[in-house]
Amino acid sequence: MPVTAEQLRSAMRRWASGVSIVTTRAEDGIRAITVSSFCSLSLQPPLVLICISRDALSHRLIETERRFAINVLKAGQRRLADLAAGRSGERGNRLVGVPHRKAVTGAPILPGCLAWLDCSLVASHPGGDHTIFVGRVEAAGQAEGRPLLYFGGDYRRLVGARPRPRRKPARNSAREPA
Numbered sequence: 208m209p210v211t212a213e214q215l216r217s218a219m220r221r222w223a224s225g226v227s228i229v230t231t232r233a234e235d236g237i238r239a240i241t242v243s244s245f246c247s248l249s250l251q252p253p254l255v256l257i258c259i260s261r262d263a264l265s266h267r268l269i270e271t272e273r274r275f276a277i278n279v280l281k282a283g284q285r286r287l288a289d290l291a292a293g294r295s296g297e298r299g300n301r302l303v304g305v306p307h308r309k310a311v312t313g314a315p316i317l318p319g320c321l322a323w324l325d326c327s328l329v330a331s332h333p334g335g336d337h338t339i340f341v342g343r344v345e346a347a348g349q350a351e352g353r354p355l356l357y358f359g360g361d362y363r364r365l366v367g368a369r370p371r372p373r374r375k376p377a378r379n380s381a382r383e384p385a
Contacts, residue, residue, distance in 0.1 A: 225280070226241060226362070228288065229242045229275050229276070230317065231265060231314055236302065237301065238301060239300055239301075240293075241291045242257050242258070243357060244257065245257045245277060248341060253344040254343055257339075258337045258339050259340060264300055274314045276315060276323055276326065278316065279320055279323065282352065283355075284320070310346040312325050320350070322347070322348065323348050323349075328342055
């Protein structure tokens with residue numbers, strides 16, 4: 208017998224994840240939703256996936272607009288996360304008055320984020336009470352900073368760790384035995 212929804216929710220709260228906001232256009236402005244079910248799917252072609260509840264207001268817009276942006280939040284962007292999560296009521300999901308810009312697809316990209324991905328929808332798959340949306344990354348960007356994290360039902364910060372400079376790939380120096 209499978210676990211209950213509450214048992215699964217409780218166990219998943221032990222998974223620390225970054226906080227991202229998926230944005231898309233609506234007739235009345237920007238629609239947004241916080242998403243923890245987001246990951247890289249493929250480098251060639253560049254694909255990501257997001258999982259959105261079929262009951263979410265953003266679900267229909269992603270299907271019809273066929274484009275969306277993923278905005279990975281910095282540690283100081285908790286208020287923005289709360290707005291997109293609907294903690295300010297349904298009006299918050301609309302991100303009224305929040306500045307944004309466009310890249311390739313026209314999906315709203317939020318300023319000051321740690322990273323952003325501008326995506327066109329290429330596939331969708333049923334996943335229980337969610338839909339798994341696959342997006343092709345048409346443009347991307349990143350900035351310096353620390354991520355906003357979510358763990359145990361609350362926002363967290365990464366303490367003490369600083370991003371390391373990227374190292375050059377090691378050359379294959381394997382030698383044949385003498």
